[in-house]
Amino acid sequence: MNSFVNIIVLVFLSLFATLDQACNQIDQETLLSLNFSASNPPLNWSFSTDCCFWEGIKCDSKARVTHLWLPYRGLSGSIYPFIGNLTHLCHLNLSHNHLSGPLAINSFSLVIHLETLDLSYNSFSGQFLSSFFQLAENLITLNVSHNMFSGSIPSFTSWNNKSLSSLKILDFSYNDFSGQLPPGLGNCSKLQTFRAGFNYLSGSIPDDISAATSLQEISLPGNQLSGAISDGVGNLTSLSMLDLQSNKFSGLIPQDIGKLTNLKSLQLHTNSLSGFLPQSLMNCTNLITLNLRINNFRGDLSAYNFSTLHNLHTIDLGNNNFTGSFPLTLTSCKALIAIRLSRNKIVGQISPEILALESLSYLSITNNNFSNITGAIRILMGCKNLRMLLLCKNFFHEAIPDENQRAISSYAFQNLLVLGIGDCEIKGQIPTWLARLKKLQVLDLGSNQITGSIPGWLGNMPNLFYIDLPYNSISGEFPKEFCGLRALALQEVKNRADGSQLQLPLFVPKTKIALYNQQYNKLFSLPPAIYLRNNSLNGSIPIEIGNLKFLHVLDLSLNNFSGEIPDQISQLTNLEGLDLSENNLHGEIPLSIIDLHFLSSFSVANNDLQGQIPSGGQFLTFPSSSFEGNPRLCGDIVQRQSSCYFIHPTTDELASPNESSNNELRNGIIAGVVFGFIIGSVSGMLYPLHRLKLWQTLCAWIERKGQ
Incomplete structure (x- = not known):
């Protein structure tokens, strides 16, 4: 019993002793002096x-502060200069906040103890001083990514030798660093991760990096690095990621790349690399992602044996000079989810062996020379998990298969979200089997030789929000069923849009409205659009079009639409691009269109419109070319005012496209008309004069008098 009491007493004494160890006063005052505040x-x-x-x-x-760990707290302000007084601080993590200002951590007694420094995702600026690295002795992790640091990355040869031997993670990515990659990285014997992507770095990769044999990740994308990829990369046998995309590297892939048997991700796309793929690449049996897009690689793809890459999920060989046929050895890579072979010189047909890829979700073979579209559709409909199918610029001058050819199963493409068969010059009508694709969100049949009318059932597809049918020979009217597209009309459908990351980005080429190529990594980021440009559509634009409240782009140009521009277009409050040019539209431009505050591209050129061009709002930003070819439009933008009043060409009555609220002006014009007729009758000159010119002269005179 006594021993039990003694234990209790010792516990309480220990507790009171601990409580008596209050926080160091200097540390407490330093923390309260830090110039930042937190959100709620x-x-x-x-x-x-x-x-x-x-x-x-x-x-x-000893009650000295060792950890200052406040990520994701909405902090703002700066940490300079007082933080240097926390001389026992080992771990500093202020990532994902709104801190700014320079970083001047120069106190030896602070830096010498630091093991972790994570300031990522803030707005720190200025240069990263080399004196910091000369003082650091115990640094293991340094992450200053996603800031605004500038200048050069300090040379690793000037770093403290103890720090070089302890470092495991270095991340300088997403800043404004410039200059060359400094030498000395090979001295970091324990370094596992080196990132410096998306800066302004130039020059080549220092050769001594091959001595950092513990490296597991090298990530240098989005710079201006050049030269060849050193053969020494084969020494980095622990490497699992090599990301050198979007630089200016040239030359060959190192022949010893196959030594990297732990490599899981190889991303060399968007460079100037050339030559054949080294056969040793097939020894990288742990590869999950292989992206070599946008280079100058060549060779017969069907001659490569990809079957050893049994862990491969994504392969992108697009935008190169590969030849041959579809590589059937890829069908042995059972884990494949995404394949892109677009923009090469591949020929032949789609083989039924592709059905072995049961997980295939993304297939792009655009811009090659594949043939037999009926066979391709019949085979690919068996890929039950296919969500993205891009076949554009193939199958030239063939006929698009329809149900009467019994080539399409009623269960085809039930998970398909995107279907692209544009720029093929294929013939036929819009196939009826599309009506079964209830999940389809994006349809591209543009730049073909499609005839017939737009079927009304296309407007009943519940998830369709992007329709691309330009440059065809489609006739008939704008289907009113389009105005009921649920994905463009209902908020609840818009909210259900899939926001997941695509396995490979989707590229949309430039149009008259979208002036630049766009890359989309998420499908729901694609602007909802209806492109019907350059067809033979006629009739009026239905007033029901105002239902499509989530439409961003409407292109009806180069058709035969007639009638007036419906005022209901002003209900399309998300509209960014509207092109009604090259039609037979008449009447006025609805004044309400100025309420479309997101409208950045607009054209009604080459119609038969009249009256005052709306002023204010986005209309102040449109060029005069948006209104050319309508001689009866007037306004400052076309430098015509007097033509706002004229004799109607059929009724011979005074026409005022925009009735003025100023009765005096109106009465003055009418009086001028009567006066003109009297003078003309007396002088016998009324009929030789063109009536429109007479009215323009009178209106100009009245305007001058009004001033």
């Missing part, structure tokens, strides 16, 4: 409590 809820930092119990703070046995 505020930090629980106060002089009245022990700082060792504050949020984000940890202390050692």
Whole structure:
């Protein structure tokens, strides 16, 4: 019993001894001096409590602050210069906040203890001083990514040797660093991760990087690095990721790349690499992602044996000079989810062996020379998980298969979200089997030789929000059923849009409205659009078009539409691009269109419109070419005002496209008309004069008098 009491007493004495170890006063005052504030809820930092119990703070046995750990807290302000007084700080993590200003951590007693420094995702600026690295002795992790640091990355040869031997993670990515990659990285014997992507770095990769044999990740995308990829990369046998995309590298892939048997991701796309793929690449049996898009590689794809890459999920060989046929050895890679072979010189047909890829979700073979579209559709409909199918610029001058050919199963493409068969010059009508694709969101049949009318059932597809049918020979009227497209009319459908990341980005070429090629990594980021440009559509634009409240782009140009521009277009409050040019539209431009505040591209050129061009709003930004070819339009933008009043060509009555609220002006014009007729009758000159010119002269005179 006595021993039990003694234990209790010792516990309480120990507890009181611990409580007596209050937070170091200097540390507490330093923390309160830091010039930042937190968003709700505020930090629980106060002089009245022990700082060792504050949020984000940890202390050692001597009540000295060792951890300042406040990521994702909405912090703003700066940390300079007082943080240097936290001389026992080992771990500093202020990532994902809104902190700014320079980083001047020069205190030896602070830096010498730092093991973790994570300031990523803030707005720190200025240069990263080399003196920091000369002082650091215990640094393991340094992450300053996603800031605004500038200048050069300090040379690794000037770093403290103890720090070089302890470093495991270095991340300089997403800043404004410039200059060359500094030498000395090979001295970092324990370095596992080196990232410096999306800066302004130039020059080549220092050769001594091949001595950093513990490296597992090299990530340098989005710079201006050049030269060849060193053969020494084969020494980095622990490497699992090599990302050198979007630079200016040239030359060959190193022949010893096959030594990297732990490599899972090889991303060399968007460079100037050339030559054949080294056969040793097939020894990288752990590869999950292989992306070599946009280079100058060549060779017969069907001659490569991809079957060893049994872990491969994504392969992108697009935009190269590969020849041959579809590589059937890829069908042995059972884990494949995404294949892109677009923009090469591949010929032949789609083989039924592709059905072995049961997980295939993304297939793009655009811009090659495949043939037999009926066979391709019949085979690919068996890929039950296919969501993205891009076949554009193939199957030239063939006929698009329809149900009467019994080539399409009623269960085909039930998971398909995107179907692209554009720029093929294929013949026929819009196939009826499309009506079964209830999940389809994007349809591209543009630049073909499709005839007939737009079927009304296309407007009943529940998820369709992007329709691309330009440059065909489609006739008939704009189907009113289009105005009921649920994905363009209902908020609830829009909210259900799939926001997941695509396995490979989707590229949409430039149009008259979208002036630049766009890359989309998520399907729901694609602007909802209806492109019907350059067909033979006629009739009026239905007033029901105002139902499509989530439409971003409407292109009806180069058709035979007639009638007036419906005022209901002003209900398309998300509209960014509207092109009604090259039609037979007449009447006025509805004044309400100025309420389309997101409208950045607009044209009604070459119609038969009349009256005052609306002023204000986005109309102040459109060029005069948006209105050319309508001689009876007037306004400052076309430098015509007097033509706003004229004799109607059929009724011979005074026509005022925009009735003025100023009765005096109106009466003055009418009086001028009567006066003109009297003078003309007396002089015998009325009929030789063109009536429109007479009215323009009179209106100009009245305007001058009004001034």
